[in-house]
Amino acid sequence: MNVFFDNCTSPVLAATLHGFIQHQGHAAAHVRDLDGLPNGRHSTDLEWIDRLRKSNDQWIFISGDGRVLKNPAERAALRSAGLHGFILAPAYQKTPLNQVASILIWRWPEILQITNLLQPPSMHEVPINRNGKLRSLPI
Template structure:
């Protein structure tokens, strides 16, 4: 499984998660790391969604921007792309980066299990509280 982090997340999160999951054959990439994107780091949401859709690899994505679910074009692109998405709750914006990274590592098994059990597309909100379950979001 590959994990894509968009521009609304720090590259540190992708690097940290990658270090934790690579021993199991998974990878994490920040948008800045994918030079094959049409406009690189400046690719619009519909562009990176289409890029992941066309890939032969299994992808999930992590975003810090829940507005991706409010824009009709992006929402349609997400549904047709068949991706598992994880939106970081708004509390992440006020949380120190090292704590955000630790929560993502903590949540990784749950995120991976959702990707294995549910048919894509699916969308979940990731709470900052480690004891709270991932909350399904309408797609």
């Protein structure tokens, strides 16, 4: 399993999660570190979605921007790419980075379980509260 973090997240989150999951055979990468994007870190959502779709690897993505679900072209691309997506709840924007990283690590088993149980595409919101459940979003 590979985890992609878009530009609406900090590269620190990808590096932290990667350090936690690599011993399980998984990997995490930020958009700035992903090879094959036409405009590198400045690639559009449609460009990175297409890059993940064309990959032979299994990818999920984590974004801090729920607007990806409001743009019809991006929604269609996500559906056709067959990705599992996880959108960080708006409260993450005001949360210190170390706490966001700890919540992602806390949630990793749940994220992994969802990707194993559900057929892609799927979309979920990751709540800031550790006791809250991941909320399914329409795709």
